[in-house]
Amino acid sequence: MSWQQRIDRAVAERREAQAFRQRQPLAQGAGRWLMCEGRRYRNFSSNDYLGLSQHPQVIRAWQDGAERYGVGSGGSAHVTGYHQAHLRLEEQLADWLGYDRALLFISGFAANQAVIAALAGREDRIVADRLSHASLLEAATLSPAQLRRFQHNDGQHLARLLAAPVEGQQLVVTEGVFSMDGDSAPLAEVAAAARATDAWLMVDDAHGIGVVGENGRGSCSQQGVKPELLVVTFGKAFGLSGAAVLCSQAVADYFIQFARHLIYSTAMPPAQAQALQAALAVIQSDDGQQRREILAQHIADFRRGAQGLAYALSGSQSAIQPLIVGDNADTLRLAERLRAQGCWVTAIRPPTVPAGTARLRLTLTAAHDAQDVAHLLEVLHGERG
Numbered sequence: 001m002s003w004q005q006r007i008d009r010a011v012a013e014r015r016e017a018q019a020f021r022q023r024q025p026l027a028q029g030a031g032r033w034l035m036c037e038g039r040r041y042r043n044f045s046s047n048d049y050l051g052l053s054q055h056p057q058v059i060r061a062w063q064d065g066a067e068r069y070g071v072g073s074g075g076s077a078h079v080t081g082y083h084q085a086h087l088r089l090e091e092q093l094a095d096w097l098g099y100d101r102a103l104l105f106i107s108g109f110a111a112n113q114a115v116i117a118a119l120a121g122r123e124d125r126i127v128a129d130r131l132s133h134a135s136l137l138e139a140a141t142l143s144p145a146q147l148r149r150f151q152h153n154d155g156q157h158l159a160r161l162l163a164a165p166v167e168g169q170q171l172v173v174t175e176g177v178f179s180m181d182g183d184s185a186p187l188a189e190v191a192a193a194a195r196a197t198d199a200w201l202m203v204d205d206a207h208g209i210g211v212v213g214e215n216g217r218g219s220c221s222q223q224g225v226k227p228e229l230l231v232v233t234f235g236k237a238f239g240l241s242g243a244a245v246l247c248s249q250a251v252a253d254y255f256i257q258f259a260r261h262l263i264y265s266t267a268m269p270p271a272q273a274q275a276l277q278a279a280l281a282v283i284q285s286d287d288g289q290q291r292r293e294i295l296a297q298h299i300a301d302f303r304r305g306a307q308g309l310a311y312a313l314s315g316s317q318s319a320i321q322p323l324i325v326g327d328n329a330d331t332l333r334l335a336e337r338l339r340a341q342g343c344w345v346t347a348i349r350p351p352t353v354p355a356g357t358a359r360l361r362l363t364l365t366a367a368h369d370a371q372d373v374a375h376l377l378e379v380l381h382g383e384r385g
């Protein structure tokens with residue numbers, strides 16, 4: 001089969017399965033409102049959980065940084081791209097989360113790829129929750145290490161997989177709050193299983209950091225666990241983009257030598273690092289606490305109001321509230337009907353989620369008000385399934 005035939009077939013298969021992905025250019029995609037083709041929608045699809053993408057202090061910090069430092073970093077952090085603003089942010093993150101060091105990455109995807117690629121060798125084994133994010137599972141699949149997946153949030157299955165003989169080292173991989181289901185990992189159980197076999201633990205807390213735990217310190221702090229490797233991302237509660245890996249002094253020095261995404265990629269703009277410091281300051285402040293409380297109230301109101309819906313509500317207590325529909329075409333139609341009534345929701349279909357579990361991934365944020373949640377519920381109750 002030629003390149004062209006292969007591509008045509010893959011795209012055709014996606015269309016036939018009602019799984020063809022398309023992107024929508026928006027005039028505004030984060031925050032309370034989404035603007036598309038001149039129409040305003042209540043936005044139940046963004047990961048801007050605390051509404052910080054629109055926070056005046058964060059915007060001002062970015063503007064001020066751009067005026068002072070310019071808009072780009074000018075190079076890899078190993079050449080000229082590492083600025084004092086990056087160092088300050090790394091120090092603040094390490095201090096906040098209780099680690100020796102934090103290393104900044106351009107995205108969470110890059111951070112996950114870099115960590116796994118730099119660590120895992122042929123004789124090693126990666127044992128990952130089977131619902132881990134694509135960036136983790138892809139990195140593990142591409143690495144020369146053996147990959148084993150444990151049943152979602154099943155500490156006993158994890159322990160059984162870890163008990164099998166292995167020549168090298170083992171790395172356990174999971175998330176704090178799962179991106180498509182919104183449920184939390186039983187981190188204490190996972191950490192105990194890892195510790196029992198001298199495996200290291202890597203937790204990606206993209207959806208927990210800033211939102212859960214005291215002071216927004218995330219899922220690990222909330223559950224009293226300190227993984228050897230903690231990945232936090234800035235595209236969700238921080239309202240910007242980028243990521244950091246929290247680790248020991250020695251591991252940070254190792255990554256600076258061997259993590260190729262750090263070495264061969266342009267560093268994030270210093271102005272962005274400055275804006276991220278402002279976002280961190282908000283997360284740590286009373287303003288951040290109030291935003292977390294508003295979000296918690298919306299989650300409670302939504303879950304209470306969603307009883308009796310035609311679609312099953314999951315057990316998620318987080319800002320991510322999936323409504324599992326099952327069939328791809330039905331999910332797409334439901335999303336369309338909700339949009340027609342002013343609620344922007346996104347249909348998530350396989351392969352992003354397991355076959356037969358197409359869903360609306362509803363997200364609530366502190367930028368919403370009680371009326372937004374009430375409107376969403378009213379529209380959903382109008383659906384018969």
Ligand SMILES: Cc1ncc(COP(=O)(O)O)c(C=O)c1O
Pocket residue numbers: 106107108109110112133135175179204206207233234235241242243
């Ligand atoms: C759990 C998880 N990890 C990593 C990522 C990737 O992070 P980023 O968007 O910063 O590349 C995402 C989603 O974006 C995610 O949901």
